[in-house]
Amino acid sequence: xxxxxxxxxxxxxxxxxxxxxxxxxxxxxxxxxxxxxxxxxxxxxxxxxxxxxxxxxxxxxxxxxxxxxxxxxxxxxxxxx
Numbered sequence: 246x247x248x249x250x251x252x253x254x255x256x257x258x259x260x261x262x263x264x265x266x267x268x269x270x271x272x273x274x275x276x277x278x279x280x281x282x283x284x285x286x287x288x289x290x291x292x293x294x295x296x297x298x299x300x301x302x303x304x305x306x307x308x309x310x311x312x313x314x315x316x317x318x319x320x321x322x323x324x325x326x
Contacts, residue, residue: 287313 291299291309299306 284313 288310291304291313292306296306299309304312
C-alpha cells in the first residue's frame with residue numbers, strides 16, 4: 246500500500262513545480278510591466294518641465310529618455326526620497 250501512495254508524490258511535486266514556474270513567470274512579467282510604467286511616468290513628468298526647470302536640475306531635454314532608462318544615470322534620478 247505504501248508503494249501506491251508514494252508513486253503519486255513525484256507527480257504532485259511536478260504539478261507544484263509547474264505552478265511555481267507559472268507564478269514566477271507572471272511575477273517577472275508584472276515587475277517588468279510596473280518598471281516600464283514607472284519609466285513612462287518619469288519621462289512624461291520630465292517632459293512636462295520647462296527648459297529652465299530642466300536646466301536647473303542639469304538635464305537636457307534630448308537626454309530625458311536615456312537618463313530615465315538607466316543609461317548615464319543622473320544623480321537626481323537616483324534619489325530614494
